[in-house]
Amino acid sequence: MKVLVTGATGYIGKRIIPLLLEQGHTVVCAVRGKLRTEQRYETEQNITVVEADFLAPETLQNIPKDIDAAYYLIHSMSNSISKFQQMENDCAVNFKNYIEQTNTKQVIYLSGITNDTKLSSHLLSRKNVENVLQSKAYSLTVFKAGIIVGSGSSSFEIIRDLVEKLPVMIAPKWLRTKTQPIGIRDVLSFLTKALGNKKVYNTSYDIFGPEILDYRQMLLRFAAIRKLKRTIITVPVMTPKLSSYWLYFVTSTTYKLARTLVNSMGVEIIGKPSDINNILGIEPMTYEEAVKFAFIKIKQNSIVSSWKDSFASSRQRKRISSKYINVPKYGCFKDIKDRKVLDEQRTFDKICAIGGENGWYYGTTLWKIRGYLDKLVGGIGLRRGRTNKTTIKTGDALDFWRVLLADNENKRLLLFAEMKLPGEAWLEFRVAKGKVYQRAVFRPRGLAGRLYWYSVLPFHGFIFNGMINKLAKA
Secondary structure (H helix, E strand, C coil), X not given: CEEEEECCCCHHHHHHHHHHHHCCCEEEEEECCXXXXXXXXXXXXXXXXXXXXXXXXXXXXXXXXXXXXXXXXXXXXXXXXXXXXXXXXXXXXXXXXXXXXXXXXXXXXXXXXXXXXXXXXHHHHHHHHHHHHCCCCCEEEEEEECCEECCCCHHHHHHHHHHHHCCEEEEEHHHHCEECCEEHHHHHXXXXXXXXXXXXXXXXXXXXXXXXXXXXHHHHHHHHHCCCCCEEEEEXXXXXXXXXXXHHHHCCCCXXXXXXXXXXXXXXXXXXXXXXXXXXXXXXXXXXXXXXXXXXXXXXXXXXXXXXXXXXXXXXXXXXXXXXXXXXXXXXXXXXXXXXXXXXXXXXXXXXXXXXXXXXXXXXXXXXXXXXXXXXXXXXXXXXXXXXXXXXXXXXEECCEEEEEEEXXXXXXXXXXXXXXXXXXXXXXXXXXXXXXXXXXXXXXXXXXXHHHHHHHHHHHHHHHHHHHHHHCC
């Protein structure tokens, strides 16, 4: 079958594509910018990458008409708190209007469990999208999942942050809200086994694990698996805004995502029983099994995708999807350095391992202070780290940077700053002709931008000199 995957660079999309290829399908990946896709896709015979933005209907013509089925994996919960419902609605409408013009026989949509009488705006939006996607031109299959547990998932990483950072937690009362977590492996099994299966055409199913747990139990079980003793004290009064700040400062989540999650965590996510497990031959694993599988992937350094790689704003999405990425030459402040190296490949390998747990090789304390300052003013700080300790790809999040280009062949790494700045900043590394080149470029915005550059200039001289010296010794 020829299968369209939307949200192909997202948490689920990145994981389902290899499975579809293994099953012998031809895959069409719809992405906002080809620069974000896996480099190995360029050599894959059964995969095509097309640029399509579902908020811009005119770009959907790039999607071929001869597709047989499509996965709808688009959501906007990391975007604007006030506008994400409209964005999700518009995406769904544009998707449906175009897909009805193709040969598509089945659309598979991954949604959230929406059985509670009082739904959050996030879950209401997911329910609305399901209604929008209904069509007489194709069959719709909907799977509604609760908390997804897997390496790199937002739920898993937030729980991990809380458990590993806080011996004692003073937490809001929503920790008593019940849910039915499900492992990422099981979610992918439902999605792939439903493809082309007429038994699940025009149906909607809740998918969930075998246990009903509240968030407090999930935290304590997670701690037990990690062999950590944790105490949780719930308080009756903690406003959603305060709860969001609590998650924001303690975990690696963004404030926008924290607000969305907090609003949803007050809603019970209990699935309705059905015969879908028997139809598709799936027996979902327990919460403990899902957590243990996640840590196997972490220990193997083989996390396929992470929610942290999603974009923080439309400005960053637009920049990464640009056809050409050119660092500006005029109206900018620059710090350019180079050093001789003995082993070009080893030097570039060390560049590609920069950030996250590996650190920035010099002035670690200053980098951490910069991260804390960024977080205090509502930025992302250093909390995102990196998905893989040794390899890096275009589109990845790297602490408070975004990878605009990771070119292994030409030994070039280009980063764009996503911290709060009165301007725009790039950091570039390149290895060629026996030298390592390091270039920092800052395009200021108004007087504040110029004052910022001169205020940090002494620290830049200290950090950037030390960093390139360390790289040159690789």
